[in-house]
Amino acid sequence: MTISEVSKKYALTTDTLRYYERIGLIPRVPRNSSGIRDYDEASLGWVELIKCMRSAGVGIEALIEYGRLFQQGEATIAERKALLVEQRRQLLERMEDMQRSLERLDRKIEWHEELLGGKAAEPGDC
Amino acid sequence: MTISEVSKKYALTTDTLRYYERIGLIPRVPRNSSGIRDYDEASLGWVELIKCMRSAGVGIEALIEYGRLFQQGEATIAERKALLVEQRRQLLERMEDMQRSLERLDRKIEWHEELLGGKAAEPGDC
DNA sequence: ATACTACCTGGAGGGGACTCCAAGTCAAGG
DNA sequence: CCTTGACTTGGAGTCCCCTCCAGGTAGTAT
Numbered sequence: 001m002t003i004s005e006v007s008k009k010y011a012l013t014t015d016t017l018r019y020y021e022r023i024g025l026i027p028r029v030p031r032n033s034s035g036i037r038d039y040d041e042a043s044l045g046w047v048e049l050i051k052c053m054r055s056a057g058v059g060i061e062a063l064i065e066y067g068r069l070f071q072q073g074e075a076t077i078a079e080r081k082a083l084l085v086e087q088r089r090q091l092l093e094r095m096e097d098m099q100r101s102l103e104r105l106d107r108k109i110e111w112h113e114e115l116l117g118g119k120a121a122e123p124g125d126c
Numbered sequence: 127m128t129i130s131e132v133s134k135k136y137a138l139t140t141d142t143l144r145y146y147e148r149i150g151l152i153p154r155v156p157r158n159s160s161g162i163r164d165y166d167e168a169s170l171g172w173v174e175l176i177k178c179m180r181s182a183g184v185g186i187e188a189l190i191e192y193g194r195l196f197q198q199g200e201a202t203i204a205e206r207k208a209l210l211v212e213q214r215r216q217l218l219e220r221m222e223d224m225q226r227s228l229e230r231l232d233r234k235i236e237w238h239e240e241l242l243g244g245k246a247a248e249p250g251d252c
Numbered sequence: 253a254t255a256c257t258a259c260c261t262g263g264a265g266g267g268g269a270c271t272c273c274a275a276g277t278c279a280a281g282g
Numbered sequence: 283c284c285t286t287g288a289c290t291t292g293g294a295g296t297c298c299c300c301t302c303c304a305g306g307t308a309g310t311a312t
Binding site: 139180185187 | 301307
């Protein structure tokens with residue numbers, strides 16, 4: 001699979017895909033005889049994983065570290081698990097923040113609706 | 127309330143508080159006779175709102191725009207509401223991404239646990 | 253008086269994550 | 283053959299969001 005096909009499939013620019021590979025976020029993608037990337041299943045798997053994690057705000061450093069551990073084989077399973085658990089914790093924390101903000105946004109939107117409906121606004125919430 | 131007290135109260139550095147004011151994210155905070163910030167209720171309200179929204183990933187531009195509209199009074203209520211609704215939409219989108227990633231992380235963690243428990247791993251999930 | 257501390261301003265620096273660009277290579281079509 | 287277009291590399295530029303710093307002032311403690 002060429003880089004532009006992968007780019008379409010996962011909605012990442014070719015620049016981003018090359019960038020991810022350059023910084024070691026994705027292991028080196030196989031090339032054909034003229035040096036052009038030919039993504040195999042393994043590479044696609046990495047791309048998909050990284051896209052998913054990045055879109056959830058997981059930092060690039062953590063993902064590089066995960067890949068690094070993965071390359072080192074079974075000896076690092078406990079370490080990898082610890083990394084994942086920590087990322088899960090941070091993710092949950094962010095989601096809780098977002099839940100709070102969502103509720104707040106909802107209240108604010110409601111308040112604006114009331115104002116638009118002609119009702120008098122109470123002071124307090126702005 | 128001094129800037130360092132506000133800084134402690136909301137866990138934002140004094141640099142960040144000054145920065146927010148500089149870029150117009152927070153309206154100008156009142157100063158005492160020697161030019162030192164003395165945060166009033168209104169300022170604190172803005173700080174709290176901004177902290178909440180920023181921690182949920184709402185961009186600074188949108189928040190500045192909201193403040194700008196707010197300063198312009200009642201005429202902008204509909205516009206403000208539209209802005210909030212759009213931010214809510216984006217927030218929900220991000221939360222859905224994160225939910226997916228959370229589930230994926232959970233599966234990955236489970237898989238690592240099984241490996242640690244000595245069970246044979248099925249190929250597929252990495 | 254002087255040292256200390258907390259504050260002020262404006263501007264520069266830094267980190268994360270891309271994004272763009274120049275210069276070059278290769279395969280295919282006219 | 284020669285152009286076209288997709289690809290290659292390495293390096294530089296950009297954007298967002300702070301974070302740090304230099305140089306200065308104001309009030310307080312010794």
